[in-house]
Amino acid sequence: MKDKILIAGGYGNVGQVICSYLAEKFPGKIIAAGRNYEKADNFSKTTGGAVLPMKLDVAENHENSSLLDEVLLVxxxxxxxxxxxxxxxxxxxxxxxxxTASYKLLSDIEAMAGLAEQNGSTAVLSVGIAPGITNILVKHCKQRLGILEEAYINLLLGLGDEHGKAAIEWTVDNINTTFDVVENGNLQKVRSFEDGKESFFSEKLGKRMAYRFDFTDQHVLPRTLNIKTVSTRLCFDSVIFTRFFAILKKLGVLNLLKLKNFRRLFVKVFENFRLGSDIFAVAVDAIGEKEGKRAEYHCSIIGHKEGIITGKVAGLVAEKIYNGAYASGVFHIEQLFEPEEILKELEENIEIRCS
Ligand SMILES: NC(=O)c1ccc[n+]([C@@H]2O[C@H](COP(=O)([O-])OP(=O)(O)OC[C@H]3O[C@@H](n4cnc5c(N)ncnc54)[C@H](OP(=O)(O)O)[C@@H]3O)[C@@H](O)[C@H]2O)c1
Incomplete structure (x- = not known):
């Protein structure tokens, strides 16, 4: 019977949260998969067997693999x-x-929309916080304004939070990139961790300088929500560290990350390093038109433990797809869900402010 949910990377930092969330709703139907059976089995034991273990390497050929026979959702x-x-x-x-936070991968999956329609499969991308909640907040801003022309997304990450190795590697690999953003409907090249802009997060956090970073939401939202200008910037909870990091970037010191051994050491340090709190925040400054007049709208969320909230958003989306009947094809989160149905479920975990 095809009734299982397979979580690939299921015993990882975010995967564990998704497995535990879904196992409460569908015990015995959830599979935590990864390349190391022992780790999957150890995690399964912590859930009292509600999550099933599986050895799976997604890089292998699974065209005719029996491992997917009972799977309804991955x-x-x-x-x-x-x-x-x-x-x-x-x-x-x-x-x-x-x-995933990789735009190359998201674009390649988008290209499979026709295949998904033909085969009755629903694929949901941009699930988590950035991308994910950031997309949903921008959609909320657009609904409040009516016409949304500019969206400035800012993300604050806590250096004391627990981030998985894959998430740290993604961040490190994007420190030295140059990427395109959409400004006034045109593509413009920008560099990672440069072009700082101050943004207000909350009364407690105040204004913070955040820097450009290659999050996928800024590439997707101009198309899915028809916005002329979108940018995403990043800062850390420690103001001093954010500034220090921006200076290192400016001086070219972070080019050393192109060296394999230095990159490995950097990832290791961040895996074990706790310099701040486990807070995270997203603030969106939106500019557009409301009832024929130029208008601005600000929306922010604050929470703790980014990995847990990422997992909860993914668990929530998985629960909806498992239970509901959605159109076949490839969609980003904001194309399939309304902001209220996602944000309402997170009220216990995050503080939401809009003005
Ligand atoms: N959208 C968002 O807001 C958001 C937020 C945080 C993270 N993320 C993304 O989420 C992903 C996971 O992050 P994380 O922090 O949970 O990382 P993590 O703790 O390193 O987890 C990754 C898991 O994947 C498994 N894995 C790696 N290669 C595999 C393969 N070929 N086949 C099967 N399993 C494999 C790893 O186990 P083994 O090595 O033992 O196989 C590990 O359990 C990353 O891609 C990150 O960019 C997105």
Whole structure:
């Protein structure tokens, strides 16, 4: 019977949260999969067997693999190198959710929309916080304004939070990138962790200087919500560290991350390093028109433990896809869900302010 939910990377930092959330709703139907069976089994034991363990390497060929025979939905919690596993899922009509923050991968999955429609598969992308909640907050701003022309997204991450290795590697690999953003409807090249802009997060956090970072929401939202200008910037809870990091970037010191050994050491330090709190925040400054007049709208959320909230958002989306009947195809979170249905479920975990 096809009634299982397979979480690839299921015993990782975010994957564990998704598994535990879904196992409460659907005990015995959740599979935590990864390349190390022992780790999957140890995690399964902590859930009293409500989560089932599986050894699975998504980089292998799964075209005819029996491992997917009973699977109705896959939740992907790691950055894949190619789309072969996804294609194998979609060809079998398996629904698919991806929390990746890699735009290259998201674009490649978008290109499979026709295949998903033909096979009755629903794929949901941009699930988590950034992308994810950021997309949902921008949609909320657009609904409040009516016409949204500019959206400035700012993300604050706590240096004392627990971030998984895959998430740290993604961040480190994006420190030295140059990428395109949409400004006034045109593509403009910008550099990571440069072009700082001050933004207000909350009374407690105040205004913070945040820097450009290659989050996927800024590439997707101009298309899905028809916005002329979108940017995403990043800062850390420690003002001093954010400034220090921006200076190192300016001086070219972070170019050393291109050296394999230095990158490995940097990732290790961040895996074990706790310099701040576990807070995270997202603030969106939106500019557009309301009832024929130029208007601004500000919306922010604050929470703790970014990995847990990312997992909860993914768990929530998975629960809806498992229980509901959604159109076949490939969608970003904001194309399939209303802000209220996601934000309402997070009220216990996050503070939401809009003005
Ligand atoms: N959207 C968002 O807001 C958001 C937020 C945080 C993280 N993320 C993304 O979420 C992903 C996971 O982050 P994380 O912090 O949970 O990382 P993590 O703790 O390192 O977890 C990744 C898991 O994937 C498994 N894995 C790696 N390669 C695999 C393969 N080929 N086949 C099967 N399993 C494999 C790893 O176990 P083994 O090595 O033992 O196989 C590990 O359990 C990252 O891609 C990150 O960018 C998104």
């Amino acid at each position: 939740v992907m919690c790691l950055d894949q190198k190619d789309t072969r596993f996804i294609e194998a899922c979609i060809r079998r009509g398996i629904h698919y959710i991806d929390i």
